[in-house]
Amino acid sequence: MTIRFEDARSLILENVPTLGVERVPLLDASGRVLAEDVIAPWHMPLSDNSAMDGFAVRAADCESGEPLVITGYIPAGGRPEPAVVSGGAVKIMTGAPIPPQCDAVVPFEEAEESGETVRILAPVTLRQHIRFRGEDVSPGDVIIPAATVIRPPEVSMLASMGMVMVPVHRRARVAILSTGDELIELGQAPAEGKIINSNSFSLAAAVRECGGEPVMLGIALDTPEDHRKKLAEGLSCDALITSAGVSAGDRDFVRDVLADLGVKQLFWKVAIKPGGPTAFALKDRTPVFSLPGNPVSTMITFEEFVRPALLRMMGHRRVVRPFVKATLKEDARKKPGKVNFIRVRVEIKEGRYIASTAGDQHTGILRTMVNANGLAVLPQEASFLPAGTEVDLQILREEVAMLEK
Ligand code: AMP
Numbered sequence: 001m002t003i004r005f006e007d008a009r010s011l012i013l014e015n016v017p018t019l020g021v022e023r024v025p026l027l028d029a030s031g032r033v034l035a036e037d038v039i040a041p042w043h044m045p046l047s048d049n050s051a052m053d054g055f056a057v058r059a060a061d062c063e064s065g066e067p068l069v070i071t072g073y074i075p076a077g078g079r080p081e082p083a084v085v086s087g088g089a090v091k092i093m094t095g096a097p098i099p100p101q102c103d104a105v106v107p108f109e110e111a112e113e114s115g116e117t118v119r120i121l122a123p124v125t126l127r128q129h130i131r132f133r134g135e136d137v138s139p140g141d142v143i144i145p146a147a148t149v150i151r152p153p154e155v156s157m158l159a160s161m162g163m164v165m166v167p168v169h170r171r172a173r174v175a176i177l178s179t180g181d182e183l184i185e186l187g188q189a190p191a192e193g194k195i196i197n198s199n200s201f202s203l204a205a206a207v208r209e210c211g212g213e214p215v216m217l218g219i220a221l222d223t224p225e226d227h228r229k230k231l232a233e234g235l236s237c238d239a240l241i242t243s244a245g246v247s248a249g250d251r252d253f254v255r256d257v258l259a260d261l262g263v264k265q266l267f268w269k270v271a272i273k274p275g276g277p278t279a280f281a282l283k284d285r286t287p288v289f290s291l292p293g294n295p296v297s298t299m300i301t302f303e304e305f306v307r308p309a310l311l312r313m314m315g316h317r318r319v320v321r322p323f324v325k326a327t328l329k330e331d332a333r334k335k336p337g338k339v340n341f342i343r344v345r346v347e348i349k350e351g352r353y354i355a356s357t358a359g360d361q362h363t364g365i366l367r368t369m370v371n372a373n374g375l376a377v378l379p380q381e382a383s384f385l386p387a388g389t390e391v392d393l394q395i396l397r398e399e400v401a402m403l404e405k
């Protein structure tokens, strides 16, 4: 029975497991998802320190306008001494610890140094230009909650908190199996009736792009025996993706052989175009995505179903690329009954997205996919969408929103 697009995706996301936790060196943690709350072990800053290059003073001493006597110098990384005595000032560098008795720092720009003394040129407020112990972080604070995606700011915080190893969700190891007697491997000479197995490569690239590790299982011939052997191998990974052999042809063995291997099908056939014959199944908790073989269908169904699933498995909360509203530049026609994904070129004009067709929309046309930087999502029941209609758009290339300079 055909399932609706949104229901298919929900069913997948409800059924995929979250992968376990591993500890990785901080350098390898960016892009990964934090698996536990991180609690601050100490204060940041660890002690009061100067926010400016200047003079450590006592604010009250500066009111009279009399010059202060310079009694010492504290570099960054130095010790907080000497103490600031009444009528005195200590030269201090940014980040250097604040000495006892000091309650303000006067930046060089507001001071006039001459020999052993310094004159303060501007009014001084208590506590100015001092970074106080713990003003950023105190011990026990949850500084980064679990499920946060680690980016440079988190790396900075984790480093500051001494986190040599970081608990993150495992990367998914994803088996990729292409099926079909017409396939030859990359590197083999092209021959009539043969097609280079490009899907294994586009899927591997897509798996990597979302943070997973592809495991290449190559090609299964169109026999139940070869399918059985290679599908069984794929089930030992965290997830298995197959391409082709999932339609109703008499040599489409993927679903039958999966069933023989005890894999339970949750759906087959989704009300979408392209990608209608997609199937989703589970072996215990291991998800199996059977995608149609047409390269464009394979990539679009990966994008809509597999990518969100892998991201969820790797601990991400936000897993579906955002929809923006875009205006169609040309009329679009479709048959009602299926959500259609059309490959578009998106431009931003005065802050609005304008989508025009990226080329021939037949699913066999790979060039249109190469040329596309977005997918326009035409609703299931729509049939004619005149130019100017607003539609949902998924941006496939981040650089769409980047400026050419
Ligand atoms: P199927 O889903 O088996 O009916 O395949 C649909 C179309 O996709 C056929 O034209 C296949 O030759 C093509 N195809 C299947 N598998 C691959 C693959 N691994 N790489 C590139 N094209 C493929």
Ligand code: MG
Residues within 6 Å of the ligand: 179, 180, 244, 245, 251, 293
């Ligand atoms: Mg086939």
